[in-house]
Amino acid sequence: MYGYKTSGVCSRAIYFDIEDGKVKNVKFDGGCSGNTQGVARLVEGMDAEDAIARLEGISCNGRPTSCPDQLARALKEALKEAK
Secondary structure, three states: OEEEEOOOOOEEEEEEEEEOOEEEEEEEEEOOHHHHHHHHHHHOOOEHHHHHHHHOOOOEOOEOOOHHHHHHHHHHHHHHHHO
8 A cells, every 4th residue: 555645735644556557445544534535436446647637736725736636646656656
């Protein structure tokens, strides 16, 4: 399981697996429970590159990032480390 410490959002961290290029077992530590659960379920089984493309750049309440954007950043970092 990959762990990513978030920055600039309400959640503290994101944990997930990438198996055969697919996003699995996404869990947010903190944040808006309904929103983070929704994002986690929506990306379950999605190709990591597709999830990044859909989530990257989403802002929250005027902040330059959001929990979905942080997940995209985490996925990018995990894919980069896997190479």
